Amino acid sequence: MQPAMDRGAQSGRTAELTDGRGNEGDALDTDSSMAVIDVRQVWSAFYRNRFIVLGVMAFALMAGLAVSLLTTPVFESTATVQIEQQTPTILQDSEVDPISPVADTERFLQTQGTILRSRSLAHRVAQSLNLYRDDEFVIAMGGKPLQLTGRQLAAARQDQVIGLLLNNLEIAMPRQSRVATITFSSPSSALAARVANSYGDNYIRSNLERRVDSSAYARRFLQTQIGDTRERLEDSEQNLLAYAREAGLIDAGGVSTSPGGQTPALTLSASNLQDINSAYARTRAARIEAEERWRAAQSAPLMSLSEVISSPAILPLMQLRANHVATLGELRARYQADHPTVVQLASQIANIDREIKAQATKIRSNIQNAFIVLRNQERALDKNVEDLRTLTLNEQGRRVRYNILKREVDTNRTLYDALLQRFKELAATAGASTSNVSIVDAAEPPARPSKPNIPLNLALALLTGLSISVLATFLRERFDDVIRNPDEVAAKLGIRLLGVVPVIPKRSSPAEELRSQLSPMSEAYLSLRTSLAFSTPKGAPQVLLVTSSRPAEGKSTSAVALAQSFGRLDKKVLLIDCDLRRPSLHKQLNLSSNIGLVDLLTGRRTLEEVTQTTEMLGVDFIACGSLPPNPTDLLSSEVLHNFIAQARTAYGVVIIDGPPVIGLADAPILAQQADAVSFVIETGLAHRGQAKAAIRRLSAVKANIVGAILTKFDARRSGYGYAYGYGYDYGSRKDDTV
Structure with missing residues (x-):
């Protein structure tokens, strides 16, 4: 029997994603299995729906x-136009349109886009194409004939045509390009091209007209400004001349920088003061230098003066003396001191020394004279400066008003010259207006509709x-309450999943599937047995109650299969049919139900008398027996407790097939006698509300719910074929029976 257990343990690893402790995925890594489960749940939901x-x-x-x-097919025709940003100016450094400066290209292009979408341009297009009188255009564009007359008809038709043009017009102004696209949509390809081209042509014409109007307005504006400025200039010049005569101010033609940065012309007194002050400064500097030279000449030896040493008159004498001294030295070497030649040469040297001293004295006298002359000149210039300063200060009071009037004249003259120059430029270019908009590609009728x-x-x-x-x-x-796949057991009920039992083929039966040890159902219950072996710290529970929330969910079949599975482990197993209202185990086992548990509990029979031997190795069976009138009272008696205690002693595993939980008190009573409860859930029919209610009832009596068994699960229909279908079919053979 040991190989059977090994196969059961192996099927628990290959056929399920759960282990005996109810934890998900020993065979897979936790993180990766969660990712697979998420994808599988999504796929399962789509597969079911x-x-x-x-x-x-x-x-x-x-x-x-x-x-x-x-x-209705719609044709789109596109014309492209290039828009250059050119801003005409009235003055040299001012702009006509301050809204679109050269640096703000985006705002300029947005402005041009608004102009292209304007009603005025649409009106020009309608007039150029005669669309106001074209009923075919209105009908083709989806408009309705107007039931009006007279002026009301004309105004309504104009609004209608302009609305149709604007509603089917699309303007694209790329930020990184100066080429705009004009696209018009129409059921007629030819009409779409005509309207798009008309928009481009009329946009250029309107742009030229605005530029011409702007130039004409600028000329009229400049003419007015030139006349006003001329009058102000004449008045300011007359005021300046009259004040100069009254104040006795004479313009010398020079300039001087004032604190305000202006350069008004100098008066004659101010000009003279400026010249004499400059001469005084130069004379004073020269006097200081001459005084220093004279003082140096007074204190230094006469022959050490630089002027004496470098004098052209003294240098030849010094050279001549040096030659005579050299000759005298040679003569004294040959003759006596009183020799005539020696005496004569010594006399000549003495004369030269006297001449040199006279010249040096004269040079020092010249230095003194130069100092005295410069000192006298400085004093004279200083007196003139003081006189002119007094005169200039008297003029400055009168000069303030003169400077104000002079600045007004200069300002008016500058403005007048600028206006006159700009007027000449506008007059020269008035007849040569150019447009900053040009057609790049004309629209052509499209061959295929765009819509x-x-x-x-x-x-x-x-x-x-x-x-x-x-x-x-x-x-x-989201609102489906039915449990459809294994992942929803823990998510919706909050209990562990012990195992998943696949749905049996249509041509088979549970008995036939359980006979084959390698059938998908047998493999599933072997896996379930392995899970139960790890469901409690002591191993598989000795007394196990198998119940469900409602009838026909597969609890009886599960009880039989678990009994058979534990019997293969050489354990002595007792299978009890405790569904005292609708017993069914004896039919599945082909055994009699004449005597059974009811007879035992009422004392009419002993345990040995009600126990039947099944075809399954090591499994005994106790049927329900005759149906009692009071099942709940019978199960609540002390006799049931004693019977379970006796069964614990005689058998290694006791499996109880209990009645459904909902609506009956039998299952909670039996749960108190069992070591563990296995809750059976039918796939696709068990509702979360019913199952939760049943679990709450069992929990109220402190039942040990070790987990759930999901029965009748079709892995392929639910989209879980890979996760749950592999282990069921692997290795199964029809002729492998026990």
Whole structure:
């Protein structure tokens, strides 16, 4: 029997994503398994609702195709124009339009885009194409005939045509380019091209007209300003001349910088003061230098003066003396001191010394004379400066008003010259207006309509259908109370999942599936046995109650399969049918139910008398027996407790097939006698509310719920084929029976 246990443990690893402790995924890493579970849940939800998803998407696709085929074709024709930013100026450094400076290109282009979308330009286009009288244009563009007459008709038609033009016009102004696109949409390709080209032509014309109007306005403005400025200039010059005569101010033609940065002309007194003051400064500097030379000449030896040493009159004498001295030295070497030649030469040297001293004395006298002359000149200039300073200070009071009047004359003259120059420029360029807008590509009638775009409409319809189907699937799954897959057991009920039992084929039965040890159902219950072996610290529970929230969820089949599975471990197993209202185990085991648990509890039979031997190795069975009139009272008696205690002593494993929990008190009573409770849930039919209510009832009596068994699970239909279907089919053979 040991190999059977090994196969059960192996199936628990390959057929399930749960271990015996109810924790998810020993076979997979925790983080990666969570990621797989999330994807699997999404896929499962879509797979269960695949008919809704496919139906909604198919309907949306057909609707998109129908709309595309029934929509009137629309042609788009595009003309491109280049817009250069040129701002005409009135004055040299001023702009006509301060709203669009050269540096603000984006604002300029936005302004041009607004002009292109303006009603005035649309009105010019309508007039140039005679659209106000073209009923075919109005009908083709989707407009309705107007039931008006007279002026009301004309005004209404104008608003209607302009509205149709603007509603079908699209202007694109790229930020990184100066080329704008003018696109017009129309059911007629020729009309679309005509309107787009007309927009480009009329935009250029309106731009030229605005520039011409701006130039004419500038000339009129300048003419007015020139006349006013001329009058102000004449008045200011007359005022300046009259005040100069009255104050006796004579303009010397010079300039001097005032504190305000202006350069008014100098008066004669101020000019003389400036000249004499400059001469005084130069004379004073020369006098100081001459005085220093004279003082140096007074204190220094006469022959050490630099002027004496460098004098042209003294240098030849010094050279001549040096020659005579040299000759005298040679003569004294040959003759006596009283020799005539020696005496004569010595006399000549003495004469030269006297001449040198006379010249040096004269040079020092010249230095003194130069100092005295400069000192006298300085004193004379100082007196003149003081006189002119007094005169200039008297003039400065009268000069203040003169300078103000002079600045007014200069300002008026500068403004007059600038206005006159700008007027000449505008007059020269008045007849040569150029546009800063040019056509790059003219619009041409398109060969194919741009709308409807059938591939795009189908893609959008498909996307819309997918979105609606996803929303419908989400809402259905969100409000769906039914437990459909293993992951929802813990999420919706808060209990561990012990195992998953697959649905049996249509041509088979539970008995046939359980006969084959390698069938998917047998493998699932072997895995469930392994999970129960790790469900408590002491191993598999000795007394196990198998129950469910409602009938026909597979609890009886699970009880039989678990008994068979534990019997293969060489354990003595007792299977008890405790469903005293609708017993069914004896039918599955093909045994009699004439005597059973009811007879034992009422004392009519002993344990040995009610115990039957089954075809399963090591498994005994106690049927329900005759149906009692008071099942709850019978199960609440002390006799049941004593019977369970006796069964614990005689058997290694006792499995109780209990009645459903909802609506009956039997299952909670039996749960108090069992070591553990295994809760059976049928896939696709068990509701969360019912299951939670049943679990609460069992928890109220402190039942040890070790986990849940999910039965009748179709992995392929639920989209969980990879996770739960591999272990069930692996290694199964129809002829492998026990």
